[in-house]
Amino acid sequence: MRRNFIDTDAVNTAIAEELANLVPLLVPYRQPFENVLRRNLPQMRLGTRTLPRAGDPRWTHDRRAAGEPLFRLGQSGLLEARRLIRGFLFDMEELAALPPTAADGLGQRVARALAGVTHWKVAEGGRATLVQAMGQDALLEQVRRHVAHLDDDQPFTTPCVIRAGGLTGRRATTFHEITAIGREARNCLRYSVRNGVRDDDMDIWVIRRGPQLVAVASVFRERMIMELRGPGNSSCFRGVGHRLVTWIAASGLRVDGTVEISIADLLGVARNPVPTEDDVEAALTVRIAQTLDVFDDYL
Incomplete structure (x- = not known):
C-alpha cells in the first residue's frame, strides 16, 4: 500500500x-x-x-x-x-x-x-x-x-608439510584447496569455512596415509588444534589413532582439551599388555592432549 x-x-x-x-x-x-x-x-x-x-x-x-x-x-x-x-x-x-x-x-x-x-x-x-x-x-x-570466490586460487598462507608416524600433513593454502578437501572428506569445509579462515586466523590441515585421507585438522591461532575429524566428519580413527598421536606430537601443534580420540583406536598398537576392547566401555575416550604425555608408556 x-x-x-x-x-x-x-x-x-x-x-x-x-x-x-x-x-x-x-x-x-x-x-x-x-x-x-x-x-x-x-x-x-x-x-x-x-x-x-x-x-x-x-x-x-x-x-x-x-x-x-x-x-x-x-x-x-x-x-x-x-x-x-x-x-x-x-x-x-x-x-x-x-x-x-x-x-x-x-x-x-x-x-x-x-x-x-x-x-x-x-x-x-x-x-x-x-x-x-x-x-x-x-x-x-x-x-x-x-x-x-574470485580469490579462491590466491594463497592466504605459506605451504607447510609435516611427515611423522607414517602420515603426511599438508597445510591448505587457498580456499579452492580447502573446498576440494571438504568435498573429499564429505564435511562442511566445502561451503562454510571461508569466514573462519579469513576472519579468525584458522588454518586447515589435511593428514594422509599415502593417498588415503585420514583426518582433517582445524588449527586456530597460536597453533592450537581445535577440531580433528576423519572422512564424513567421523571421530573414528581405527588403525591410525597411534599414528595421529605421533604426527601431532611431531608437528609441534598444541591440542585443545576437547579434542578426543577413542581408546579403541589406540589399542591395536600397544606392545605391553593392555585391556581388550571388550573391557573398554564403547563411549570411553581419552583426550589427545593427555595422550601425548602418556602414549610412550603403552609402547
Whole structure:
C-alpha cells in the first residue's frame, strides 16, 4: 500500500541529497534511481499514522476527508528513509561493479537488471531493504557469492608439510584447496569455512596415509588444534589413532582439551599388555592432549 506522507517534500529532499553524492560508477543511473526511489519509498513501512494539522498542505485535508490514511515521517522516519536510500545505493554499487563478462551469464543478467531499474516495484513493504522489497535480493546474493570466490586460487598462507608416524600433513593454502578437501572428506569445509579462515586466523590441515585421507585438522591461532575429524566428519580413527598421536606430537601443534580420540583406536598398537576392547566401555575416550604425555608408556 502506498503511504500518503504528509512530509513528502522531506523524503524527496533526502533522495536528492543522497543522489548528489553518488560514486562515479553510479552516476549514469542517477535519474533512474531517483525515479525508482520516489515511487517505491512510499510503499515501505515508514512513518506514523496521523491526522492533518492546521499548517499542513490542503491536499492532506482532502485525502483525510476522502477517508484515506495519512502518515508523517518525523525525524525518526526520515532517518529510516535515509538508511533505506543509502542501503539501496550500496547494493546498486555491488551490482554495477560486476563486469558484464562475469561467468555463467551473471554479468549480463545484472546489466539487464540495472538497465530496467526504473521499473522495479516494491512487492512487500515490510522487508528490511529496498532491494529485498523489490524482489532483487536473489540476484544480489548471486553477485556476492561470485565476488566472494574470485580469490579462491590466491594463497592466504605459506605451504607447510609435516611427515611423522607414517602420515603426511599438508597445510591448505587457498580456499579452492580447502573446498576440494571438504568435498573429499564429505564435511562442511566445502561451503562454510571461508569466514573462519579469513576472519579468525584458522588454518586447515589435511593428514594422509599415502593417498588415503585420514583426518582433517582445524588449527586456530597460536597453533592450537581445535577440531580433528576423519572422512564424513567421523571421530573414528581405527588403525591410525597411534599414528595421529605421533604426527601431532611431531608437528609441534598444541591440542585443545576437547579434542578426543577413542581408546579403541589406540589399542591395536600397544606392545605391553593392555585391556581388550571388550573391557573398554564403547563411549570411553581419552583426550589427545593427555595422550601425548602418556602414549610412550603403552609402547
